[in-house]
Amino acid sequence: MRSTGQDQKKAISIWQRLHIDVPLLLGILTLLALGLFLVYSAKGQETAYVYLKARSIGVALLGMFIVAQIPPLAYRKWAVPVFVVGLLMLLSVLLFGHVGKGAQRWLDLGFIKFQPSEIMKLIVPIMIAWFVSQDNLPVRLSTVIQAFILVLLPTLLIAKQPDLGTSLLIASSGIFVIFLAGASWKLISVCIALTSAFIPILWMFLMKPYQKQRVLTFLNPEQDPLGSGYHIIQSKIAIGSGGIEGKGWLQGTQSQLEFLPERHTDFIFSVFSEEFGLVGVTALLAVYLFVVMRGLWIAVNAQQAFTKLLAGSLTLTFFVYVFVNIGMVSGLLPVVGVPLPLVSFGGTSMVTLLLGFGILMAISTHRRFHA
Amino acid sequence: MPPRRNVIRNQSAEANLFARRTFITFCGVVVILLLLLGNIYSLQVESFEKYKTRSNSNRIKLVAVAPNRGLIFDRNGVLLADNKPVYSLEVIAEDVDDIKASIAQVSSLLDISPERQERFFKNMKSNRRFKPVELHSRLSDQQVALFSVNQHKFPGIFVNARLKRYYPFSDLTTHTLGYVARINRKDANKLEQEGKSDNYAATYAIGRLGIERYYEDVLHGFIGHQEVEINNQGRVIRTLNYTPPIPGKDLTLSLDIELQMIAKRALSGKRGAIVAMDPRSGEILAMYSNPSYDGNLFVHGISSKNYKKLLNSSDLPLINRSVQGYPPASTVKPFLALTGLEEKVITPSTKIYDPGWYQLDGLPNKYRDWKPWGHGMVDLTTAIEQSCNIYFYDLAFKLGITKISTMMEKFGFGDYTGVDIHEESRAIMPSVAWKRERYKKSWYTGETLSVGIGQSYWTVTPLQLAQALTTLVNHGERKIPHLLKASSELIIESNGNAYHQVTPIVYEPRAPLEINDEKNWDVVLKAMHNTVQKPSATAYKPFKGTKYDASGKTGSAQVARIKQDEKYDAESTSENKRDNAMFIAFAPYNNPEIVVSVAIENVEKGGGATNAAPVARQIMDQYFGNRDIKAEIKTAKVQTKASINNTKQTRETD
Incomplete structure (x- = not known):
């Protein structure tokens, strides 16, 4: 055993000691670098925006590095209190929040302004992963129902701000945990059926006019080419006119003009x-x-149900960003405000994403020490 | 939430379950990525052409570029119509948030009159919202500077530099040259009907009068296009393609601005007109109507105050008198004499007795001569020299109205001369048919007598007189009076060489006026020569001492009807009822080079001999070399030369 331990220790690379997952880091850095080049092009070749983005990349990478040092099991301990605090913050946003761009998303604590909904993108998967992993997997129906309620609370609070994109991401982060935890297919079918039935109710009673407009625009953007359809039409023109090889960096007329x-x-x-x-x-x-x-891969190789579920959920939520963003700009989905992860300009969502990757790296690099 | 701690976990079963579920989601991820990629493929490959076109139509706009209007020169190359850069303040209503407030603010900044503002709002209403509308048409340098500093406060308001027409001789050329004015709705409709709208898309002004109007199509040129890339605000980013406009052709007129100046000076303080023409070609050397006005006023949009002043002036400055009808009076006697000879009702030696009056058999009316005691025995030559009315009453009576009007129409009276301006009047050559149509009445013999001395309904334009005289001195060879001598255009060869190609305008000769006895021309022309050269004749005094051999005929037209036995006295007659003075002349007697026709309204004293003949002499003196105002013209030439150079420069930089 000792020799094995020594071998193991030898196998532990410098990166593992730093709790950095190299392949993941390479992928992330590629996307971040691309983001810098694209922001330069999209913002009329102004370097000011590139500096801003580079600065928030620096901050976010530092945050990721710090989070990666925390043993993942620590989150399990703090799951419940953090979740409760998060919900309270969401409530206070609705009550005293700062209005920006027609929605209450910001909480001004005097020294710092932030969006509690962003933090909830991390807290919800942690909370649900903790909740369903207390029991043996696959999850039982009663656990699923309780977990659903836990997901629904922050989702509705955020949808009320209103922030459709974030509530969608948070809901899916929770649902992924439940799915990965082995919710029965029968249950899943029932849920899909119920959701379909819920759509008309959502449309008639819950959606705000501007949200309905987005959906209508999505269904037929050419109806109002200069108004609500303008975004999606111009976006499709940009994509379509790119062709196979594209117009070249800084040469896109739709964006440069x-x-x-x-x-x-x-x-x-x-x-x-x-x-x-x-x-x-x-x-x-x-x-x-x-x-x-x-x-x-990190999720599958994680050694505990909690870390598996958390890693899986964080990864799949990241993919939801990709799917929703590309789907909406290319006309497959209605326009909901979801950025292209790691590439879009915008510090807040990038910080949250990189903190999530920090958790993934922690799960990837800490497992050998608590086996 | 029951906490279930210390459960015995089946780790490998959990791992298997998780791996299975992860694999399913991974498959889902791959499927979704393929779906996204497939959609992008359909946009970028299958619909590529469609989106490429839409992308281009987003960014590429055609901007019309107005051609430079052709310049107009006099026969000696003096510039008469120039294009000068001016700065205007323009507003695009669509881009201004609070139009009323912005206009008020910018008006107080630049001291723009309420009248201009009012006009702007009127124009704004009849224009599309995205089209620029002028608030001020001629900013001073100071105003341009003042606005430029404050431009950021006025989005949608900007200074525009464009070439505007400028007439350096102002009122001297207005009636003949005409002017250009802003294209109004009526013009726009007409252009639309004629299918010229596209060519005028960038054009601001259109010829409204005179040469500018008549040769609009030649002067205008052809529109150019600039293909530009624009951004989402419509701001031009760069030029992709440029098709330059083809400038309008430059025109050289037959006018001699020096003669024109003399004409203006000779008519100063009078109402009237002068036409001077070269009988060998029909080229109009001078055509001036007094009083005149400054055509430049109309180019910049005349203020309603100025326009009312012109419109309501009792001197009627807006009318081009050279092509308006006047009673010709005795100036038509040579033509009537020719008719009499041709119709053989008289011979050169036919004599009649003039007791001072003429009476038709059985009628009480007495037709008077201008000389109360009469001329005694007169033959044809004397009758013309002395302008004996009685002789021509008798001649007219012998001819009858139909023979008179038929012959006079051959001389061009009562019809358009075909001169190249549109403002021409046909005037009136009365006839039996004409009177029946006009008044539904039959013709009276008494009226024939009045026609015999160029009165009654008969009116002629000074231009018609010059044209008829041309036919007379040419022994029947008719010329079309015209102002355009040549046009020139800039030709740019493929190797880059540019030169002006001058095209002289050729006027097809009209069918000559043929008469039975060629000698009759000289009988009449000789009588006109005597009229000027014989000391006893009517026009001897005004032409005394000329170095050239002039001939002519005077005329004094009654404007007011004078009752029987009433004596006309100019001083006791109100101004607008006084006689008109007329005069026609040509010189030299052998091989005439110039014909002149003069009409002066409501002269204070005397008739054609004392008022109109001296005016004609000044023109001829000038023409034949008594250039006493050479110095004055020289300075004017220097000024116009400077502006020609300016124009050349702006054209080269275009």
């Missing part, structure tokens, strides 16, 4: 598609697939 709205944030994928074409899109999707595969 500012026909494309929200170029550096939600619609950055359109800038990329216009300038790099189908070749670039395929390569980008391959990088995302690589990151997802590495995340799932």
Whole structure:
């Protein structure tokens, strides 16, 4: 045993001591670097935005590194109190929150302004993973129902802000945990059926007019080409006119001449598609697939149900970003405010994502010490 | 939430379950990625052409570029119509948030009159919201500077530099040259109907009068296009392609600006018109109507105050008198004499007795001569020299109205001369048919007598007189009076060489006026020569001492009807009822080079001989070399030369 331990110790590389998962880091850095180049192009070749993005990348990478040092089991201990605090913050956002862009998302604590909904993207999977992993897997029906309620609480609070994109991401992070925990297929079928039945109710009673408008626009953007359909039409023109090889970096007319709205944030994928074409899109999707595969590999190789579920959920939520963002800018999904992960300009979501990757790295590198 | 700690976990079963579920989700991830990729493929490959086109139509716009209007020169190359850069303040209503407040603010900054603001709002209403509308048409340098500093406060308001028409001789050329004015709705509709709208897309002004109007199509040129890349705000980022406009052709007129100046000076303080023409070609050397006005006022959009002043002036400056009808009075006597000879009702030696009046058999009315005691025995030549009315009453009576009007129509009276301006009047050559149509009445013989001395319904334009005289001095060879001598255009060869190609305008000759006895021309022309050269004749005094051999005929037209036995006295007659003075002349007698026709309204004293003939002499003196105002013209030439150079420069930089 001793010799094995020594061998093991020898096998532990410098990266593992730093709690860095190298393949994951490479994938992340590729995407972040691409983001810098695209923001430069999308923002009329202004370096100011590139510096801003580089700064938040630095902060976020530091955060990721710090989080990676924390043994993952520590989260299990703190899951419940942190979740409760998170819910309280969401409530206070609704009551005293700072209004920005027509939605209450920010909480101003005097010294810092932040979005509690962003933190919930991490807290919810931790909480649900903790909750369902207390029992043997596969999960039982009663646990599933309770877990659903736990997911629904923050989801509804965030949807009320209103922030459809974030609530969607949070709901899916919880649902992924439940699915990976082995919820029965029968149950899943019932849930799908119930959700379908819920859609008309959602439409008639719960959605705000602007959200309905987004859906209508999504269904027929050409109906109002200069109004609500403008974003999606211009985005599709940008993507389509890119062709196979693209117009070249800094050469996209849709983005350089500012026909494309929200170029550096939600619609950055359109800038990329216009300038790099189908070749670039395929390569980008391959990088995302690589990151997802590495995340799932970490999940499968994690040694406890809690860490498996948490790693799986974080990875799949990352993929939901990719799916929803690309789906919406290319006209497959209605426009909900979800950035292209790690590439879009915008510090908050990037910090959350990298903190999530920090947790993944912790799960990947800490397992040998608590076996 | 029951806490279930210390459960015995089946680790490998859990791991298996998790691995299975992970694999399923992984498959889902791959499927979704393929779905996304498939969708991108359909956009970028299958619909590529469609989106490429839409992307290009987003960013590429065609901007129309107005051609430079052709310049107009006089026969000696003096510039008469120039294009000068001016700065205007323009507003695109669509881009201004609070139009009323912005206009008020910018108006107080640049001291823009309420009248201009009012006009702007009126124009704004009749224009599309995204089209620029002028608030001020001619900013001073100071105003341009002041606005430029404050431009950021006025989005949607900007200074535009464009070439605008400028007439350096102002009122001297207005009636003939005409002017350009802003394209109004009526013009726009007309252009639309004629299918010219596209060519005028960038054009601001259109020829409204005179040469500018008549040769609009030649002067205008052809529109150019600039293909530009624009951003989402419509701001031009760069030029992709440029098709330059083809400038309008430059025109050289037959006018001699020096003669024109003399004409203006000779008519100063009078209402009237002068036409001077070269009978060998029909080229109009001078055509001036007094009083005139500054055509430049209209180029920049005349203020309603100025326009009302012109419109309501009792001197009617807006009318081009050279192509308006006047009673010709005795100036038509040579033509009537020719008719009499041709119709053989008289011979050169036919004499009649003039007691000072003429009476038709059985009628009480007495037709008077201008000389109360009469001329005694007169033959044809004397009748013309002395302008004996009685002789021509008798002649007219012998001819009858139909023979008169038929012959006079051959001289071009009562019809358009075909001069190249549109403002021409046909005037009136009365006839039996004309009177029946006009008044539904039959013709009276008494009216024939009045026609015999160029009165009654008969009116002629000074231009018609010059044209008829041309036919007379040419022994029947008719010329079309015209102003355009040549056009020139800039030709750019493929090797880059550029030169002006001058195309002289050729006027097809009209069928000559043929008469039975060629000698009759000289009888009449000789009588006109005597009229000027014989000391006893009517026009001797005004032409005394000329170095050239002039001929002519005077005329004094009654404007007010004078009752029987009433004596006309100019001083006791109100100004607008006083006689008009007329004069026609040509020189030299052998091989005439110039014909002149003069009409002066409501003269204070005397008739054609004392008022109109001296005016014609000044023109001829100038023409034949008495250039006493050479110095004055020289300075004017220097000024116009400077502006020609400017124009050349702006054209080269275009």
